[in-house]
Amino acid sequence: MAEIGVIGAGSWGIALSWLLTNNGHKVTVWSVIESEIEMLKTSHEHKDKLPGVKLQDSMQFTTDLESTCKDKDLLVFAVPSIFTRSTAKQMKDFVKEGQIITSVAKGVEENSLMRLSEIIKEEIPQSRVTVLCGPSHAEEVGKGLPTTCVAGADRKSDAEFVQNLFASDVFRVYTSPDMLGMELGAALKNVVALAAGMADGMGFGDNTKAALITRGMAEITRLGTAMGGAAETFAGLTGIGDLIVTCASVHSRNRKAGYLMGQGKSADEAMAEVKMVVEGVYSAKAALQLAKKYNVEMPIVEQVNDILFNGKTPKEALPELMMRDKKSEHSALPWKE
Numbered sequence: 001m002a003e004i005g006v007i008g009a010g011s012w013g014i015a016l017s018w019l020l021t022n023n024g025h026k027v028t029v030w031s032v033i034e035s036e037i038e039m040l041k042t043s044h045e046h047k048d049k050l051p052g053v054k055l056q057d058s059m060q061f062t063t064d065l066e067s068t069c070k071d072k073d074l075l076v077f078a079v080p081s082i083f084t085r086s087t088a089k090q091m092k093d094f095v096k097e098g099q100i101i102t103s104v105a106k107g108v109e110e111n112s113l114m115r116l117s118e119i120i121k122e123e124i125p126q127s128r129v130t131v132l133c134g135p136s137h138a139e140e141v142g143k144g145l146p147t148t149c150v151a152g153a154d155r156k157s158d159a160e161f162v163q164n165l166f167a168s169d170v171f172r173v174y175t176s177p178d179m180l181g182m183e184l185g186a187a188l189k190n191v192v193a194l195a196a197g198m199a200d201g202m203g204f205g206d207n208t209k210a211a212l213i214t215r216g217m218a219e220i221t222r223l224g225t226a227m228g229g230a231a232e233t234f235a236g237l238t239g240i241g242d243l244i245v246t247c248a249s250v251h252s253r254n255r256k257a258g259y260l261m262g263q264g265k266s267a268d269e270a271m272a273e274v275k276m277v278v279e280g281v282y283s284a285k286a287a288l289q290l291a292k293k294y295n296v297e298m299p300i301v302e303q304v305n306d307i308l309f310n311g312k313t314p315k316e317a318l319p320e321l322m323m324r325d326k327k328s329e330h331s332a333l334p335w336k337e
């Protein structure tokens, strides 16, 4: 049995806490929001974020960050990406040398263009940072539906440590040394999910969705490999796997926000209606900045940015994607003649 601190009591933090407790570990969940902790203490259920998932009696809930971090075998970093840096700053003094942190959020920081594991390492240099991601909606993990994820780390032993803590008969965990590829795929799929949602909102069909998923993955792979990620990672669970689930699922808030925009709502109206942090909006800006920095073509990401920030409508964006210069699907493949 391990002692685990989970930082963040949103849908994902709660679903993973439930999973880890089922695996026999002692879990303490922290949130900055006092009313959220009160609700969790009294009802042992997160009625807003993960209704219907009864949390085990042994689970502890607190707003005290120091006791959440102290003497824990693992810290699971599960706040939405926009709060990663501010939360890591608050935690810094409570993390001991060599303590393992697993980042489970998805995003790239605007302007610094840093991955979340890099932000945590910068703010808490004494920690050993790992990541866990893959096609895994909280709503399904909380029901014990079969799910697969990947634990990434620089050291094999750290990845295997995380794998062993999370793995169960309903949650299969692989390992990977490619944190960069994993985190990039996880963050940028949200941008493509906005586009896939827009296509659904405009009434397009499965052909369009398949095109966006496949060409979106081509963009992410182009950028990710230019940055040093492995091509295999983008063809795996944290790449195409996560992209498929996000573009297809009713649970995806990014797809839903895109859907509303496809139906004619503005980006602000769509986000207000979704009522949750739509991380693809932040990652879209960062993705465009990365594309420029690494001189990589990302036409879908460009159009999503224009829709989000420059007043273009999804209807205006579509012909720009369809009528781009004609080209080969895989430009590196040689012709026989």
Ligand SMILES: NC(=O)c1ccc[n+]([C@@H]2O[C@H](COP(=O)([O-])OP(=O)(O)OC[C@H]3O[C@@H](n4cnc5c(N)ncnc54)[C@H](O)[C@@H]3O)[C@@H](O)[C@H]2O)c1
Binding pocket: 008, 009, 010, 011, 012, 013, 030, 031, 032, 033, 036, 049, 078, 079, 080, 081, 083, 087, 104, 105, 106, 107, 136, 137, 138, 139, 276, 277, 279
């Ligand atoms: N929900 C999922 O299915 C899922 C699955 C895999 C990964 N993720 C990733 O995990 C991360 C968290 O997602 P989520 O669905 O739990 O989000 P969420 O919107 O449910 O999280 C909200 C929670 O964040 C915390 N919070 C709010 N304001 C804060 C602040 N100022 N500082 C620190 N914490 C604050 C609170 O506990 C709040 O309940 C995201 O990056 C998401 O992409 C989510």
